[in-house]
Every structure is written in structure tokens, then in C-alpha cells.
Amino acid sequence: MNQTIELFVNGIQYRRSVEPRLLLCDFLRYDLGLTGTHVGCEHGVCGACTVLLDREAVRSCLLFAVQTNGREIATVEGLGDGPQQMHALQHGFWEMHGLQCGYCTPGILMSLVPFLEENPDPSEEEIRELLSGNICRCTGYQKIVEAVQLGARLLWEESN
């Protein structure tokens, strides 16, 4: 009953045989070993499992792996090039203490990538509205907002 799927994750092509009921988050974490994507609620509320599907932010706990056949996924592991070569957004979070336990952080980073592509200079209110789709229980959000502001500036500086 397994189905074979082919997809790109962080630019690498994978071909795997999976059960149709396998969740995308479980596929990424256990079949591909990309454990940077975290699962917080399994019902699409907390946003911890957010990844990009064809460059759009999606909840990987609400999708089956088979639904991503032939498509492109990006996870936090592909955002920069590891701890030594982080993405500008990751630097923003590091500088501003935008994380504590770090469990929700990968989902927040992935939510921000398409947001900042569309809106490279967001207001605080716009940032807070975007972030309201991701629950963080540690920080109280203030430093995340500051981290996004710095990350956006660093991204802008990079591209100019």
C-alpha cells in the first residue's frame, strides 16, 4: 500500500516509499533525519512544524508526505549553512536573544522567510501579526520582534 514519492528537500532530491498516512513532519524528521522541524501540537495551531512547500509556509503536521510528491520543501536545516554559516535572519535571532528553549524557533524562522520576501521592511504591528501564527512559551515575543527587525535589516543590507 506504500506509495513512492519524489521530492526536493533543501535542494536535494529524495525518492522514498511511504505509507499514505505518514505525516509530512514525521517523514522529514524520521525518514530523512531532518529533526530541526519540531512538532508542538499536531493540530496546526502552534506553528512549530512550519516548513516551506514551494516557497510558501505550511504546517507540516497537517500535510501527508504523499501530498508533497513532485514538490519542493525547505526546512530550517537549509536556511543557512549550519551553525558556522548562519542566515541573516538566524543572526538577527542570535544577536537579539530571540529564543530561549529554541523549540518553536525553526517554525518561526520558516514562517518569516516568505513574509520578509514579500515585505522586506515590516512594521512592528505587521511582524506581530505574522508571529501570532506561532506560539512561543518562553520569550514573551518582545525579543522575537526585535530579532525580526534586525534580521530584516541584515537581509536588506545583504541584498543591497
Place this chain on the structure above:
Amino acid sequence: MTTRQFGQPLKRNEDPRLLTGHALFTDDVQLPGMLHVAFWRSDLAHALIRSVDVESARKRPGVVAVYTAEDLGEFWQPGPLLVPPPPVEQLEFHQRTQVPLAKGKVRHAGESVAMVVGESRYLAEDALDDVFVDYEPLEAVVDLEAALAAGAPLVHEDLGSNVSARVTQTKGDWAAAESEADLVLHRRFHYDRGTAAAMENRGIAASWDERAQRLTVWDTTQAPIAIRNGLAAMLGLSEHQVRVIAPFIGGGFGPKIMMFYPEEVLLAWAAVQLNCSLKWIEDREENFYATTQERGQIHDAAIALRRDGTVLGVRDRFLHDAGAYAPYGLTVPINSQCTLLGPYVVPNYHSEFTSVFTNKPIVTPYRGAGRQHGVFVMERLLDAAARRLSLDPAEIRRKNFIPPEEFPFSNEIIYQDFAPLVYDSGNYEPALDRALELIDYERFKREEQPRREAAGERVGIAVVNYIEGTGIGPYEGARVTVEASGKVSVATGVGTQGQGHYTSFAQVVAEQIGVDVSDIHVVTGDTDLFYWGAGTFASRGAVVAGNAMHAAATKVRGKILKLAGEKLEAAEEDLELIEGRVQVKGVPQTSISLGALAAEANPMRGAVQPGTEPGLEATEYFGPERGATASGVHAMVLRVDPDTFLLEIERYVVVHDCGTVINPLILEGQIQGGVAQGIGNAFYEQLHFDENGALQNASLMDYLLPTASDIPNIVSDHVETPSPLNPLGVKGAGEAGAIPVGALFAQALDDAYRDIELEVREIPLSPNRLFELVGEALTREPA
């Protein structure tokens, strides 16, 4: 001179791993052939179990084993009592602790009846559908007062009542205070349950290596060493055969310390039984039942005052909801009892509580751990008194502060650490003044509030105080080692759940050894790397483990100076540690690197002096005689939408005193995060149990956690009154932000509706509840 790193807002050593998805969390542990566990949990809160049939589950393909209580044999034992009752004279205590799997009876919804081990999580969960439990439902014990009524159903029949404990503590003579007073006010207060809702649910991975005869457990625990010791004892293994690792943990907040969770015990047992590796990861729905909760209390309190607002005494009688079992002893209600006294001189105090068993999930400490309730009661009593005596809320507080020259200040009762409740230090008035200044209190009351009210707005201001007993014993330890690479490795037994220990502990060590914080590698929570310790709770990591770090680093510094003095032929006092080297002060040419020195200290040839220890290493312990008392003031300006009863927090100020600050960036994060949880507790989050003990909102869709749109920016400032009880002078800060928020909301709402004499006497609130309370106040007959 090396740039000072202690006290600086350094960014964290651990962040690059967390930011890039390279940090190991418990669910990331994957071992070859690993099996997966699912639990069959009761959906009834109170029922007799007539029979459990797991035969068809056992036959399902992909199922490796199914266990019920009967299958556990002698391993089935109630869990240990983690904290014994305190040495208080007037005490009654009935020990009932959780069991691995329910036998004969379930006592709360979500209690496990059977455990399925399967080849995948999907298969194990499938097999839960094949388990059949034949129940005889019983009436559930839900309401605290009904639980104590004659003829109430009993959670533990053999006790003959639902009383878990009764404790009375007194100071002075309440009756005398009452008779002497110009004003005595009586009030009833309710505080209801919420859940910590760490973003990472609990999880355990356990692996038994038959050839090495060793058990390795990865556990989302705040107390890995206690888990190691307990598991070894339960399984009949030596402590050296068990390694417990608390890897990166996605938020703790208290409930992750409730050792021993049934799952912790069962996974370890099954790994040995089946000679395998297995894993269980709690899902969010399970987390609402199977992880501990907090906050259900009902207080009947009274305050006695002089006409000028001087407090003569407080009397409080309260009921505490313990849930179905009470493994954590009386920590939570004792904290309520003790923290009520706050930063005030209360010469006479009578406090008695009854802890009550109910058919609800187990109660253990959750960030604040009972302190919220005490603060709420005292602050509300002061507000009610201020209104009656026509005093300003800030001024009645100022009037009753313990003066700075009165420390150490004894409250003559026993605290959760079993030590007398003696405040080590404090200076409350400067913090209050600073908070009033930052919130612009006087101008708001004089100008802004009347102007906005004239324009039809509902706006209120509030200022509340709290103290927090932090950094309690018994002890923690630390080992500091200078390696031949010149880098420093550090280990301690406490676990880390996001507090930044990898950085703050490194800052403590860097202060002594003169290396860059980024060259200090800290390990927390791996029992193979540090053997002794208690755990991360009670805002004690920085205080207790931090001072152990300081002691070990100071000793290593001594070894470095001694050896370097010999090598450089210089007196120790002429040397300085700077940027990873030891040099003669002001003479950088005469120096030796710490790496070279570490190699010299561990020679491969030649004799060493008798009694010499190899290497540049030291292990030290720190145990405070009692906790360090932190304190603070929160202030807020709140706007209520008079139609929807939604709130907007317009300004929020925190001025706090946690003694010496190790890393202000991390501290600010702790405070802001604590306030956010406090706001959730005050106005968003409430667990709703029905009369059968079923939880009505066990999902994040129905249990409302505040988001980035709900939490305001917080303005914070410090007052530093170093603790005299530890060399670093630090006090804990982890829980402070969450503690006074309910009281703050209540006062601000009262202020916004002072024209109708609204008096909020409960937390949590919600727009709907506020609508009801305002409606009641409007229709109340004038007094």
C-alpha cells in the same frame, strides 16, 4: 585587563545549534530497531476497572508487547514521595502517589491503563483501538468544597476522606490584631487551574545494552540525577549502570520535574524487559491530562488594619486542589502560605490550609508554584483596604514595607525548603519609586485618566509588589577543567530548558579563568558527566549551580596561579589571567598559555609531589543555608473595550531585584517570558473541567495561549540588592515575571471600573467573565 564578561549582555553559546536545527531534543533520538510506545488512557475521571482485555491488541501485526498493571508484577509500585511534609507542628499528611498503570480504579481522566509497544508510533497507536476496558463509572470529585462534604465520593477510599493534608502556621496573635484593629475586611478569592504548555511535550527514549549491562535514558526532565537514582533503585541496578541525559528541552516551567512520571518508569522497565530501545513522545492532547498542572485554590482571608493603613495582621484559610495524587508533597500550598506575606511587615498571621484530593490531573509546581495565589490574596486585601481607607494603592504598600535596615527579616514560619522563612535582604521602596516613575503613575491619575474617562474610555492603572523565595538548597555541584587545547569544559547536574545556562555559567567561570565565554563548553544534565545534584526548579539554577561554578572556577584559578608561578618563576600575586594566558602583570612577554599549563599539569613522565592532583581541574559544591529572597514591582496601564471587554495593555513596567546580575540579556528574557505566562494565566488560559472531571478544552485550539498580538512590550529596570547568602550575591529570577500578574490585572480592572466599585476576586478572567463581573457590580445594591 581582560574585558569583563560577568554581568554583560552576551549572546548565547547554545543559540547557533538551536537556530540551525542541530540541537538534540529527546524526540530527535533515533536508534536502530527502536520500538515505539503508546498509552491507553482513561477518558473517565473516576471509575472502577472491572477488567482489561488486551488480547486482540497483542495479536495485531506490528505490536511487540502490551502491558497492564497485572503484567508489571512486583515492579508495580506507587511512585516515591518526592518532597516529604515540612517540619510543622500542626500538620496532618496522607501520602498517596501516582501508580505506573491504573489497577482496580482510575482516578483522573488521562490516567494510563495499558501500555502498547509497537514497531512504529503509528502501529502502537492503532493497537490502542483493540484494548477493551470494562468500567464501572463513579461519581467524580471535582469541586473543592464538595470534595470535603459528608458523603462525597472518595478519590482514595481507604483514607475515609478527600483530605490530602492540613497545615496551620502562625506568627504572632491574629485574634489580638483583630480586636485591636480599626478595620477588618473579609474576602473570598478563587484561583483556578491552568497548564504550563511547554511547546515541547514530554518524551522519553530508553535503551538497554545487554552486553554492557547499561541503561541509557533521554528524558525531558528538569532533574536528570534524581531520575537516574530513582530508576536504578526501582530496576535493581547500580547507579553506574544507568545514564540519564536531559538534552535540549523545549521549555520546562516546573511540570517537567514531576519525577517520576509513570511513562518515565515504564519506558525504562520495558527497555530492560525487551532488551531493546524504545521511545514515547507525548502528544498535545495527552499533555493536557498526563502532565501535571497547577493553581486551583479557594481562599477565605481577612486583614486587620489601623485607620492609617498599617497592617496589624492577616488570617487566611484555604483549600488547595492536589489532583488525584500528591507526589510533590506540600510545596505548592506552603509557597502560597509563605509568599502571601510579601514585602510587608505583617506582625500577626494565621494561615491554615487543607489540600484536597480530586479526580483531576496531578498538581505539582508550575512557574510560581503557589506563590501567585499568596500574592493575589495579599495584594487584593491591601487594595480593598486602601479603597475603604481612601488611601492610594501605592501608598498603602509603601507604608507597610519592611524597612531596609530590618534585614534579615524573620517571618517565624517554615518555608518550602524546611528552613525558617527569613528574608536575607531587600530594599523595596526604591523599586516602587522607580516603577511609579516609569509608568508615570502620578500624571496618569491626575491628568490622563480623567481626560480619557471624560472621552468615554475605560482605563485603569495598577501597581503591585511581590517577593519570591528563590535559590533554595539542598546543593548543586560543578566541575571545571582546563583542557590542553586551552579551552575550558564545565559540567553540572542541573538540566536546562532554555534558561541560557550554557552561557551564564560560562560567564561565571570566565570571570575566574580569564578565557572567552565562547571557549567554555558547558554540559548540563548528563549523569555520566556529573554525578551529583538535585535539579532545575525554584529559580535556583543561577544561585545554587552558579555558585558551585564559582567555587570550582576559583579553585582552578588557584591551581593555575600556583603552577604558573612555578613555571614563570614569579609570585602568584604578580600574575594575571588574561585571554587564555597567565602573564606577569604588565609583562605579556613573560607568559604561558592555559593550554600549555594544562599539559604541564598532566605529565606523562617524571614524579609528581605526593598529594598532587593531576590537571587543572576542580569539583566543588554549593549549598545555601536557605533561599535568597528576590522581589519586584509590576505596574500596568490597561484599557478595556467597554463593548467587547477585550483588554489592551498600554504600558507594562517591571522593576525587580534579583541581586547581582550575571547576564542582563538573559535576565530580561526570563522576566518578559514570565510576564507573558502571567498574562496568559490572568486573562487567557483556564482549564475547564465538567462535573464528571472531563477536561473540556484539551487542545491548543480551545485552550487559549497568548500570541504576539496579545503580549505588550515590557519596560524593565533593576534594583540590585546582592544576597549575603552566596558569594556571587545572586538571587533567582526564573519565576518572578509570572507571579504578580493576576493581582495586577485585578487592581487595574478595579481602577477602570472604580465608579461602580468593581472588585475582582478571581483569576483567571476572560472577556466573558469580566462582562459578567461588571454586570454584577452594576446591579449590586449600594452598600
